[in-house]
Amino acid sequence: MAKKVVQEGERRRRRRTKQGLVLSHDLIIETALRLLREHGAQGLTARRLGLALGADPSTVYRYFDGMDDLILALADELMGRAVSGWSTTGDWRRDLRELGLRIHATYLAHPQAAVLTAARVSGRSQEIAADEAILGLLRGAGFPDPSAVRIYHAFIDQALAFAALDAATLTLPEPALRADRTIWRATYARLPERTHPNITAVADLLAGQMNSSAFPVALDLLLASAAADLASAAPGGRAGGGG
Amino acid sequence: MAKKVVQEGERRRRRRTKQGLVLSHDLIIETALRLLREHGAQGLTARRLGLALGADPSTVYRYFDGMDDLILALADELMGRAVSGWSTTGDWRRDLRELGLRIHATYLAHPQAAVLTAARVSGRSQEIAADEAILGLLRGAGFPDPSAVRIYHAFIDQALAFAALDAATLTLPEPALRADRTIWRATYARLPERTHPNITAVADLLAGQMNSSAFPVALDLLLASAAADLASAAPGGRAGGGG
């Protein structure tokens, strides 16, 4: 029902003089992003958004078809920011690593959007632009199309999956239940060595590592594997980019 | 507040004759798993759980400290099922692949638990048992401890992250917004070739692949990378398992 609003209401600048503020898609998106940034994943609710806008919560529904539609629009805005200012260095592996870290970091700050972005086809411009860039890097590096698509799929979903997971970890309400170094040590160092020889042997390494995200490690492993594939397929070096 | 219940109430078998049914931790867990299995991620709520138990929703709070505590117990039960009946074949890479697929599939059927499992340290037995098994495989294969921990971390979090992501994809309410092959074709095949040359070039491959989970691909890439690391560190073959 808000679709006509999207098409025609965009260029008209109306002024609410007595009833309240002037709302717009951009203002709502901006405010929603601010809420996510300042209060985390749980900070964005219909009611809080209305409050932050100085408007009634239901007003948002004049501009978006429910919260899912808003979050989808949010996701596209985020993807645009994740890849904005990006340019290739000529090294596909380095570029992909940078791109992956950017996407992960961006969606980490705004978690709910990651799931929706990976789960749905929004058909929005920024997401498609990112897809095009990633595929271009892989195909330009010389990957044959099936491999490029395969790696692209794993790459983008891995970035989004870890972003969603890491965000969920960070936004847990009770820090007592969160995995911090102390708890890890207390839990794993006390295991009997006979029943858990491997854990006790590496308990210190575990304690030092399990708090940080595993995403960079997984990303590097993925890229290393891809590079090995490429090297074995075309040992001479990089093949010329197609069409 | 329910902790004493956990300790002492376990062995006593009481019978509620007039007020209602006999509840127990096991019965609640079983019912919760059934709800997740039958109605998906959104099927498990405090109120639905009470309804399925034939009891008041608040009764559950006599046995668990809130829904988070219940889900944590659920996660441990799931991890136990994921690795139950598993035994090594002597091939660490094959074993890890099997284990990863099992964990992913199990948590895929019961999604919320994946996030909590990865995010928190429950210190529960089944999770620790799985950790011990994975670390044992890696260290037994000859990985030095830092590498073993690094790969273990990426391995387990990747399985859980993809499970959470894939589950979120599957449980989306509106199929119209879900990514099925038709929508992918319609969205990506119509892009202008000039602005999106790479996407249009591989549109068919994309359409055939983006519906399935990227987890098996990502898992294989991770394992291949680990195997390459191991081979380059100890070229002669497998090193003997450390103490």
Added chain:
DNA sequence: CACATAACGTCAACCCTGTTGGCATAAGCT
């Protein structure tokens, strides 16, 4: 200018969620 119409904002309500405190009863212990 006046009028009709669409856009926009608010209010109150509905149904869902997790959670808590008070109260009643059954079970176990002394």
Added chain:
DNA sequence: AGCTTATGCCAACAGGGTTGACGTTATGTG
């Protein structure tokens, strides 16, 4: 018996998303 603990239910609270009715404002048209 009595006393304590363990349950279970009921009603309520705070907070989610969403909707429909209603009034006001802005725009388009004569």
